[in-house]
Amino acid sequence: MEKTVDTHKNTSSNQTLHPNQNDCHWYEEIIDDDIKWSFALNSVLHQGTSEYQDIALLDTKRFGKVLVIDGKMQSAERDxxxxxxxxxxxxxxxxxxxxxxxxxxxxxxxxxxxxxxxxxxxxxxxxxxxxxxxxxxxxxxxxxxxxxxxxxxxxxxxxxxxxxxxxxxxxxxxxxxxxxxxxxxxxxxxxxxxxxxxxxxxxxxxxxxxxxxxxxxxxxxxxxxxxxxxxxxxxxxxxxxxxxxxxxxxxxxxxxxxxxxxxxxxxxxxxxxxxxxxxxxxxxxxxxxxxxxxxxxxxxxxxxxxxxxxxxxxxxxxxxxxxxxxxxxx
Known part of the structure; x- marks a missing residue:
C-alpha cells in the first residue's frame, strides 16, 4: 500500500508541497527567483533527506510518478x-x-x-x-x-x-x-x-x-x-x-x-x-x-x-x- 505523508512540509528551499483552497495538494518547484512550476498531486510516496540529497517521489495527476532531488524534477513516469x-x-x-x-x-x-x-x-x-x-x-x-x-x-x-x-x-x-x-x-x-x-x-x-x-x-x-x-x-x-x-x-x-x-x-x-x-x-x-x-x-x-x-x-x-x-x- 502506498503511503501518503504530510504534504504541508517543505522538503527543501527549492520546492513546496501544499494544498490549495479545493484541498487538492500541489507540488511547486522554484525554477528561478521569478518563476515557479506546479502541478497537482495524488500523493507523496516518499519524502526525506539522505546523506547527500533531499529526495521526494511524488504521484502526480498529470505526469504519474515523479522523482525530485534537491527540489529539482529529475524524471516523470509519463515522459x-x-x-x-x-x-x-x-x-x-x-x-x-x-x-x-x-x-x-x-x-x-x-x-x-x-x-x-x-x-x-x-x-x-x-x-x-x-x-x-x-x-x-x-x-x-x-x-x-x-x-x-x-x-x-x-x-x-x-x-x-x-x-x-x-x-x-x-x-x-x-x-x-x-x-x-x-x-x-x-x-x-x-x-x-x-x-x-x-x-x-x-x-x-x-x-x-x-x-x-x-x-x-x-x-x-x-x-x-x-x-x-x-x-x-x-x-x-x-x-x-x-x-x-x-x-x-x-x-x-x-x-x-x-x-x-x-x-x-x-x-x-x-x-x-x-x-x-x-x-x-x-x-x-x-x-x-x-x-x-x-x-x-x-x-x-x-x-x-x-x-x-x-x-x-x-x-x-x-x-x-x-x-x-x-x-x-x-
Missing part, C-alpha cells in the same frame, strides 16, 4: 522516455559496436533500461552515490524492475568519480546521467574540465563516446550550464555534438552533449537501419528524423554555443538555481 532515449541511444548508435557502458548516476534505472535494449551490450556498470535513491526507485518504479534484475548490470553504490578512476578497464560509452549541478549538491565536480580530461577520457576505449545530460537548453535558460558544459567538453575532445528536446514535465527544452575523438557521422537511413538491427523493442521517441531535428539548433542557441568562453571548473562552477544539502548545512 521520462524522451529524456532517457535522447541521453542513451544516439551515443550507442554512433558507436560501431558498443559492448560496455559506465553510467555515472542513473539511480532510477531508466538509463540502464535503455542501454540494455541494445543487442551488442555485454556489461553495464551503474554507479550512483545514493543507496536511498536506488532503493526506493527499485521499489516504486516498476517499469525498471527487469533492468535491475538483468545479469549484465553491475550496480555500484559509490562516488562515480572515485569508482571510475579506480577501474582498470575501459568503456565504449560513458554516460553522465547526473542531477543538475546545484550549490551543495554531490554532482557539480562531474561537469568539470579536469574530470573530463583526467578521468573520463582515459577510461574510454578507442572509438569511445562520452555523453552527458547538460541541463536546461531553452531560449531563456541555455546560459545556466548548457553552453559552458558544451564548451568545456570542446577543450578535451576533438568532436562535440549538442542536441536538445522539449520535455513537458521539465517545463523547458533540455540539452545533452556527446563528445569523442571520433567524428559523429550522420545519415538518416543509416541511423534508422541501426535502430532496427540493434535495438530490441520499439523506441517511443527517437528515430533518425527526430535526432536530426534535435541536433539542428535554433539561431540563438547555436550562436551561444559558438561564442561561449567559460570553462567549467571547480573554481569556476556554474549552478542551476537552488541549493543542495551540503550548502544548506554550512
Amino acid at each position: 521520462e522516455f524522451i529524456y532517457h532515449e535522447c541521453l542513451i541511444h544516439p551515443a550507442l548508435l554512433f558507436h560501431p559496436n558498443p559492448e560496455t557502458v559506465f553510467i555515472m548516476g542513473g539511480g532510477e534505472g531508466s538509463a540502464a533500461r535503455e542501454i540494455l535494449k541494445h543487442k551488442t551490450i555485454e556489461k553495464v556498470v551503474m554507479c550512483d552515490i545514493d543507496q536511498e535513491v536506488v532503493d526506493f526507485c527499485k521499489r516504486f518504479l516498476t517499469i525498471n524492475t527487469e533492468a535491475f534484475c538483468d545479469k549484465k548490470l553491475e550496480l555500484v553504490i559509490k562516488d562515480a568519480k572515485v569508482e571510475l578512476e579506480k577501474r582498470e578497464e575501459k568503456f565504449d560509452i560513458i554516460v553522465g546521467d547526473l542531477a543538475d549541478p546545484v550549490e551543495g549538491g554531490p554532482c557539480y565536480q562531474l561537469y568539470t574540465k579536469s574530470f573530463y580530461q583526467n578521468i573520463v577520457k582515459p577510461k574510454l576505449s578507442p572509438n569511445g563516446i562520452f555523453v552527458t545530460q547538460a541541463g536546461p537548453a531553452g531560449i531563456f535558460t541555455h546560459k545556466e550550464v548548457f553552453t559552458s558544459i558544451y564548451n568545456t567538453l570542446k577543450q578535451v575532445f576533438k568532436y562535440v555534438k549538442a542536441y536538445t528536446a522539449h520535455v513537458p514535465s521539465f517545463a523547458d527544452t533540455w540539452g545533452w552533449v556527446m563528445a569523442s575523438d571520433q567524428e559523429f557521422e550522420f545519415e538518416v537511413k543509416e541511423m534508422d537501419r541501426k535502430i532496427e538491427e540493434r535495438v530490441k523493442g520499439e523506441l517511443l521517441y527517437l528515430d533518425a528524423s527526430s535526432f536530426l531535428s534535435a541536433s539542428t539548433l535554433n539561431k540563438t542557441i547555436s550562436l551561444a554555443l559558438e561564442k561561449e568562453t567559460e570553462v567549467y571548473s571547480e573554481n569556476n562552477a556554474k549552478f542551476i538555481h537552488g541549493q543542495g544539502v551540503a550548502y544548506r548545512h554550512t
